[in-house]
Every structure is written in structure tokens, then in C-alpha cells.
Amino acid sequence: MRGQVNLPALAVALLVVTTTAGLAFALADDAFASATRDTDAASATMLSERLVSERSPLTSRANVVNRSVVADFDADALTRSFPVSTDAAVRIRLDDQPVAERGDPTGGTTVERVVLLERQEPATLEPTLATNRVTLPRRTEAATLRLDPPNGTTVSTVRANGRIVLHDPGGLDGAYGLDLSRYATITLSFDADGPLREGDATVTYRASETTKALLEVTVDA
Amino acid sequence: MPDRAQLPLALVEAAVGVVLVLAVGTAFAFGVPTPASEPTQLDAYADDAATVLASEPPRHAGTTRLAEVARSEAAFEREAAALVRRTDRILPANLLYRVETPHGSVGYPVPAGVAVGERTVATGYGPVTIRVWYA
Numbered sequence: 001m002r003g004q005v006n007l008p009a010l011a012v013a014l015l016v017v018t019t020t021a022g023l024a025f026a027l028a029d030d031a032f033a034s035a036t037r038d039t040d041a042a043s044a045t046m047l048s049e050r051l052v053s054e055r056s057p058l059t060s061r062a063n064v065v066n067r068s069v070v071a072d073f074d075a076d077a078l079t080r081s082f083p084v085s086t087d088a089a090v091r092i093r094l095d096d097q098p099v100a101e102r103g104d105p106t107g108g109t110t111v112e113r114v115v116l117l118e119r120q121e122p123a124t125l126e127p128t129l130a131t132n133r134v135t136l137p138r139r140t141e142a143a144t145l146r147l148d149p150p151n152g153t154t155v156s157t158v159r160a161n162g163r164i165v166l167h168d169p170g171g172l173d174g175a176y177g178l179d180l181s182r183y184a185t186i187t188l189s190f191d192a193d194g195p196l197r198e199g200d201a202t203v204t205y206r207a208s209e210t211t212k213a214l215l216e217v218t219v220d221a
Numbered sequence: 222m223p224d225r226a227q228l229p230l231a232l233v234e235a236a237v238g239v240v241l242v243l244a245v246g247t248a249f250a251f252g253v254p255t256p257a258s259e260p261t262q263l264d265a266y267a268d269d270a271a272t273v274l275a276s277e278p279p280r281h282a283g284t285t286r287l288a289e290v291a292r293s294e295a296a297f298e299r300e301a302a303a304l305v306r307r308t309d310r311i312l313p314a315n316l317l318y319r320v321e322t323p324h325g326s327v328g329y330p331v332p333a334g335v336a337v338g339e340r341t342v343a344t345g346y347g348p349v350t351i352r353v354w355y356a
Contacts, residue, residue, distance in 0.1 A: 005229060006229050006230070006231060009229030009231045009232050010229075010231040012231075012232065012235070013229075013231040013232050013234065013235030014235070016235045016236075016239060017235050017238045017239060017242070020238070020239045020242045020243060020246075021242050023246065024242050024243065024245060024246030024249070027246045027247075027249045027250045028246070028249040030249070031249040031250070041261065045261055045265070048265065049265075052269070061276060062272050062276065063269055063272045063273050063276070064273075064276070111261075111262060111265060112262065112265070112266075112313070113265055113269055114266060114269035114270060114273065114311055114312065114313070115269070115273075116273060138278075139278045182278070183284040183285065184284065185282075212310060212311055214313065
């Protein structure tokens with residue numbers, strides 16, 4: 001008698017286990033399907049991250065966007081520099097002005113980044129050289145020094161904050177490029193065997209002016 | 222007969238199997254909570270503010286603006302107001318912020334229970350932490 005009762009019980013047991021397994025597979029499938037749906041946010045975040053990084057074609061250093069470069073930037077340049085985003089519609093706006101747009105993103109995810117817009121203009125300084133020293137009023141990474149000492153006077157060494165940047169025992173004369181640091185205020189001092197006057201040295205450096213802007217990156221795959 | 226009252230063994234096994242399969246299934250049903258997009262955007266704001274402040278020249282002496290406020294008590298007292306103005310200026314208007322330095326903090330108190338974006342910058346005089354959240 002007991003042997004016959006077990007047969008329908010086995011059928012019911014198989015049915016229950018199969019149904020449950022099917023349900024679990026459906027759940028797992030749903031979970032995987034919804035997990036792959038969030039690529040827009042990821043690519044928008046990543047693209048914005050790369051756009052503002054210091055290696056980006058738009059920036060001169062991290063989060064500082066060069067105004068003239070951004071004017072030339074377009075969809076082609078975007079594809080060239082960031083090929084990872086080719087199959088998605090992308091829109092980049094800077095302070096509500098379109099910078100580059102490929103495709104027509106209708107929804108998607110938008111990431112905002114705070115950047116500084118930089119405009120660089122050359123500034124020229126003609127120090128009076130009363131003490132053979134001059135302090136640059138702005139910090140800069142590079143400067144051009146033009147030396148034109150009077151006849152009979154030899155400028156042998158130029159130091160930036162004590163560090164020797166130019167040296168020629170025979171006398172420095174002409175234009176020289178200086179590598180400076182953006183993290184220190186630079187004082188140039190001149191070692192000369194005679195008095196220097198105003199106009200004997202001219203420093204040209206790039207003065208940058210920055211304004212704040214919002215960079216919006218929209219990605220719609 | 223005590224035998225008759227017993228559940229068929231197959232059904233007991235099936236019940237155990239169902240429990241096991243459902244245990245795995247619930248992991249998919251509830252899943253790992255995915256981070257919402259808000260903290261990501263807030264982190265981006267905090268990152269940007271920190272990067273901008275950390276690479277800006279100081280108002281008086283030092284290497285950068287953040288290094289200047291972290292430098293000493295006196296420097297912090299002197300620069301706190303300017304730091305508030307500058308941070309206000311950099312961040313979008315819908316954000317509030319707090320900047321913590323080794324010598325004190327400026328900005329607003331961080332409220333409990335809101336999403337906060339955070340970024341810490343190491344300066345030569347100690348860490349400076351910037352927190353931002355939606356007003």
C-alpha cells in the first residue's frame with residue numbers, strides 16, 4: 001500500500017521543485033536584465049571625468065578648461081578623443097552653450113561638472129631693477145626673459161627664488177625661456193657686474209584669467 | 222499504524238529543495254542595492270571643488286589656497302572668510318558645503334540623513350575635507 005502512495009507524492013514533489021526552479025530563473029533573469037540597464041549613468045560619469053581630467057584635450061590642467069580649445073571642439077574631436085562613446089548619443093554643454101553634440105540625446109543621464117574657464121593673455125613686465133631683483137606679480141609656469149644689458153655690463157646669472165635658471169659667464173643677452181613653478185611666487189634676481197636700469201630686462205609671462213562654468217555631459221545610449 | 226501518518230519522503234525532499242532554490246532566488250530578487258545617481262553627482266561636485274581650490278594660488282603665501290588655510294591657526298582665521306566666498310562662488314547655487322581643515326571648519330553644519338558628497342585633499346599641513354549636499 002505504501003509503495004503506491006509514494007508515486008503521486010513523487011509527481012507532486014517534482015512539480016513543486018520544477019516550478020520553484022523556474023521562478024528562481026525568472027527572478028535571476030530579471031535581475032540581470034535590469035543590471036545592464038544603467039550604462040548611461042556610468043558612461044556619463046566616466047566621460048565627464050575624462051573631459052575635466054588634466055589629460056583631456058579640453059583642459060590645460062585638471063578642471064581648468066581652455067577657452068580657445070573649447071571653441072574648436074566638436075563632435076569629430078569628441079569621437080577622436082573619446083572613442084569609447086561612439087555608439088551613444090552624446091551632448092556636451094558649457095554654461096548652457098553647446099560645445100559638441102553627436103546624435104540626438106532625448107533622455108539619458110546628465111552629469112554636471114564644475115570647471116574654470118581660462119583665458120590666457122600675455123603680460124609684460126619692465127622692472128626698474130633698482131636692486132637687481134624683480135618679483136612677478138602673478139604665478140606662472142613659464143616666462144620669457146629678454147635681457148639687453150648696457151655695453152660693458154655683463155649679466156652672468158639669473159636666479160628664480162635662489163635657483164639658478166640661466167648662467168653664462170660670457171654674459172647673457174637676448175631672449176630666454178624660463179621654466180617656473182605655479183606653486184610659488186617667483187622672484188628673479190640678476191647677477192651683474194654693473195648697474196642695471198629699467199628696460200634692460202623685460203619679462204613676458206602668460207597671465208590667466210579664470211571664470212567659473214558648468215560643464216554638462218549627457219549620454220543617451 | 223505509525224507508518225501511515227508519515228509524510229512521503231519525496232515531499233520532504235521537495236520542501237528542502239524549494240527552500241534551497243528560493244534562498245538563492247531571493248538574492249536575485251532583492252539584489253545588491255545599486256548606488257543612486259545622486260551621490261555620484263555630489264561626489265563629482267566635491268571632487269571638482271576640491272580640485273579647483275587645491276590648484277588655485279593662495280591669497281598671500283604658501284603653495285595653494287587649501288595649503289594656505291591649513292597652514293596655521295592665524296592663517297585660517299585670516300583666510301576663512303575668503304574661503305567661504307570662493308567656495309560659494311565655485312559650487313552651484315543649489316548646494317551647501319562644509320570645509321574642514323586642521324584648524325577649524327567653515328560653511329554649514331552637515332545635516333543628518335542626507336546624501337553627502339565628500340572629498341579629502343592632502344596638503345602639506347594636514348587633510349582638508351570638503352563635503353557638499355543639496356540644499
